Amino acid sequence: MNPPAPESSASAPKTSVLEGWTLREYSVVASTNLVAAGLPVWEAVRADTQTAGRGRFQRSWVSDQGGLWLSAVVPAQPPAANVLPLVAGLAVCDALRAAGVQGLRMRWPNDVLVNDRKLAGLLVDQFSPGVAVLGIGVNVSNQPELRDAGLKHRATRLADLLPAPPSLEALARLLLGQLRCSVNELLAKGFSALLPRINPLWGGARLVELDLDGAVCRGRFSGIDAEGRLILSTESGGGAAYAAHQVRHLAEI
Numbered sequence: 001m002n003p004p005a006p007e008s009s010a011s012a013p014k015t016s017v018l019e020g021w022t023l024r025e026y027s028v029v030a031s032t033n034l035v036a037a038g039l040p041v042w043e044a045v046r047a048d049t050q051t052a053g054r055g056r057f058q059r060s061w062v063s064d065q066g067g068l069w070l071s072a073v074v075p076a077q078p079p080a081a082n083v084l085p086l087v088a089g090l091a092v093c094d095a096l097r098a099a100g101v102q103g104l105r106m107r108w109p110n111d112v113l114v115n116d117r118k119l120a121g122l123l124v125d126q127f128s129p130g131v132a133v134l135g136i137g138v139n140v141s142n143q144p145e146l147r148d149a150g151l152k153h154r155a156t157r158l159a160d161l162l163p164a165p166p167s168l169e170a171l172a173r174l175l176l177g178q179l180r181c182s183v184n185e186l187l188a189k190g191f192s193a194l195l196p197r198i199n200p201l202w203g204g205a206r207l208v209e210l211d212l213d214g215a216v217c218r219g220r221f222s223g224i225d226a227e228g229r230l231i232l233s234t235e236s237g238g239g240a241a242y243a244a245h246q247v248r249h250l251a252e253i
């Protein structure tokens, strides 16, 4: 994707330095990922609301007041670039656990679920070579089901899971701190150092259906290998490993 035209914003952001990041905070933007597209690495953007929040598969992402809408710009040279979505998922889970959330699991590649409902989603964009934008949406005290009734039984929020959810500022700090640590660890030690912490997050092996850009394939998903490929065992006893770009969609069945 070509770098988008820089986003114009009605008001100047509040800027602060925290956990090794420069954070720019807006009241409203179209999408924090698009604002972050023009920024250097280790800068981040948070907005109170997004008017055109973007989800995976060109879906829209409900971004109402009270949720955490955050984008972080990180270095993304190969081979680390391919596994950034998985590493970002780990960082989000670590941050949410530190905030007190229990019973977290990930649905490949990086949906964060509690009780099979989506608490957080990630969208990784690469607008220019060597740099990635990690976009993170966490439902906190917002009410996404008021905008999309279909989310009533599919989404959850920190307000439903914790007696007192953290403030958006505290949660942004936790997330950015974990992201900085995880990405630094990836760059220093490689993906295999993080793999033992990522694979338990899938919550055990489960039956899935993969859309391999047209062909559909069923089997048991048991985790990720050291190259970041999804491992699938088929009913016939065979096995296959798929790179993320080969899998258009994974459905748990």
Ligand code: BTN
Binding pocket: 030, 031, 032, 033, 034, 050, 052, 053, 054, 055, 056, 057, 059, 061, 063, 068, 069, 070, 071, 111, 120, 121, 122, 123, 135, 136, 137, 138
């Ligand atoms: C998904 O699960 O489909 C991904 C959702 C990602 C939403 C976040 S909110 C902050 C950032 N800005 C966006 O426009 N999208 C991501």
